Amino acid sequence: MEHKKVIVVGSGPAGLTAAIYTSRADLDPLVIEGEPSSTSDQPGGQLMLTTEIENFPGFPEGLMGPELMTNMRSQASRFGASFQTAKVTKVELDTKPFALYTSDQQDQNDPVLTCDALIIATGARSLMLNLKNENELIGHGVSTCATCDGFFFRGQDIAVVGGGDSALEEALFLTKFAKSVTIIHRRDALRASKIMQDRAFANEKITFAWNKVVTELHSENAVLTGITLEDTVTSEKSPLAITGLFVAIGHSPNTEVFKGLLEMDDAGYIITHAGTHTSVDGVFACGDVQDHKYRQAITAAGSGCMAAIDVEHWLESQH
Amino acid sequence: MNKPDIAQLNDANFDEWIKTSEKPVLVDFWAEWCGPCKMIAPILEQIAVEEEARVGIAKLNVDNSLEVARRYEVMSIPTLILFKNGQVAKRIVGAMPKSSLMRELNPHLS
Numbered sequence: 001m002e003h004k005k006v007i008v009v010g011s012g013p014a015g016l017t018a019a020i021y022t023s024r025a026d027l028d029p030l031v032i033e034g035e036p037s038s039t040s041d042q043p044g045g046q047l048m049l050t051t052e053i054e055n056f057p058g059f060p061e062g063l064m065g066p067e068l069m070t071n072m073r074s075q076a077s078r079f080g081a082s083f084q085t086a087k088v089t090k091v092e093l094d095t096k097p098f099a100l101y102t103s104d105q106q107d108q109n110d111p112v113l114t115c116d117a118l119i120i121a122t123g124a125r126s127l128m129l130n131l132k133n134e135n136e137l138i139g140h141g142v143s144t145c146a147t148c149d150g151f152f153f154r155g156q157d158i159a160v161v162g163g164g165d166s167a168l169e170e171a172l173f174l175t176k177f178a179k180s181v182t183i184i185h186r187r188d189a190l191r192a193s194k195i196m197q198d199r200a201f202a203n204e205k206i207t208f209a210w211n212k213v214v215t216e217l218h219s220e221n222a223v224l225t226g227i228t229l230e231d232t233v234t235s236e237k238s239p240l241a242i243t244g245l246f247v248a249i250g251h252s253p254n255t256e257v258f259k260g261l262l263e264m265d266d267a268g269y270i271i272t273h274a275g276t277h278t279s280v281d282g283v284f285a286c287g288d289v290q291d292h293k294y295r296q297a298i299t300a301a302g303s304g305c306m307a308a309i310d311v312e313h314w315l316e317s318q319h
Numbered sequence: 320m321n322k323p324d325i326a327q328l329n330d331a332n333f334d335e336w337i338k339t340s341e342k343p344v345l346v347d348f349w350a351e352w353c354g355p356c357k358m359i360a361p362i363l364e365q366i367a368v369e370e371e372a373r374v375g376i377a378k379l380n381v382d383n384s385l386e387v388a389r390r391y392e393v394m395s396i397p398t399l400i401l402f403k404n405g406q407v408a409k410r411i412v413g414a415m416p417k418s419s420l421m422r423e424l425n426p427h428l429s
Binding site: 035036037038039042043044048049051065066085086103104138139140141143145147148149151152153223244 | 350352353354355356357358359362381382388392393394395396397398412413414415416418
């Protein structure tokens with residue numbers, strides 16, 4: 001069993017900024033960065049599935065999401081942060097030091113890591129539609145990653161579900177390949193930012209299906225051929241023939257392993273007070289795991305910095 | 320670690336390579352612009368070294384070899400397809416940790 005002063009769980013902008021600051025403060029942090037996956041819950045976090053980031057200050061020409069995350073990781077490494085490519089499977093927060101179990105340990109009976117201070121930056125992941133054959137159709141028409149899969153839908157009719165910035169960003173990206181992109185939204189107005197709305201409305205490949213939800217996925221030979229939409233006002237059903245469906249309907253915090261141990265709101269987001277302190281002394285939370293309002297790379301990074309400074313002060317106060 | 324021996328396949332050399340390989344070949348359909356593909360690349364390099372006796376690793380960039388990608392109905396990357404004697408033995412869509420990947424592959428390797 002290894003003991004660390006500080007362990008950071010998660011490696012998006014919040015976790016890596018916390019790692020940069022705590023490593024510069026000589027706290028020798030270990031980052032448990034997650035496991036490779038094609039969902040948004042993976043090392044580097046949600047930005048690994050995006051393309052161009054235009055609003056991160058300091059990059060006037062923009063930069064690619066994965067590039068930003070690779071840079072942040074190198075920066076944390078440079079100051080001595082160490083990394084473990086695994087997921088945390090269980091934590092014990094009722095005794096000090098805190099104990100952690102990880103997905104790469106053989107024997108799950110005993111913890112492999114302990115730490116004095118814990119920074120939780122596990123973020124949030126994309127929600128799926130939860131339709132019955134959705135999982136089988138991932139990779140066969142249903143996609144969770146427009147940047148990975150858009151290329152294969154050249155000249156085809158496809159749809160994006162959602163009405164936020166992520167949905168519009170995906171739709172606009174997909175117009176580079178697709179013949180047409182239908183944005184399916186359950187309300188009659190978008191919650192996306194003005195600039196994204198203006199771009200979507202101006203794009204002639206994009207049409208909107210307002211007040212609609214997807215109720216069925218149709219396939220032939222295990223490949224998506226269309227969907228059924230239901231009107232949220234009239235309950236009328238209508239078919240839509242598409243070969244690609246991209247889902248961007250919102251997020252859910254990655255807090256399963258902390259359930260019952262930390263105070264959370266009804267949606268499962270960790271509640272923080274006095275900066276990044278949680279309901280357990282010595283446990284701190286930053287980034288999307290405790291924020292369903294702002295959810296930006298820059299706010300996540302900012303709160304990661306706050307967590308690192310809070311940890312530094314807290315460790316000093318323990319002596 | 321030894322330098323991994325990874326074949327670079329394309330529309331021109333794919334069929335010949337898959338047909339003539341003496342051991343099963345795991346083909347990684349990937350592209351430069353795909354984040355999860357980058358995550359899985361080092362894992363495949365490790366497998367290429369550690370499992371050299373049991374499986375060959377090859378990469379096919381879908382950007383310049385769309386014909387092969389279309390033929391195997393690749394609609395999402397990374398897609399990994401294991402070929403045995405020129406036939407598809409296993410298809411794996413999406414990035415995953417090495418342990419999970421080996422769990423999927425093991426039943427198909429001798």
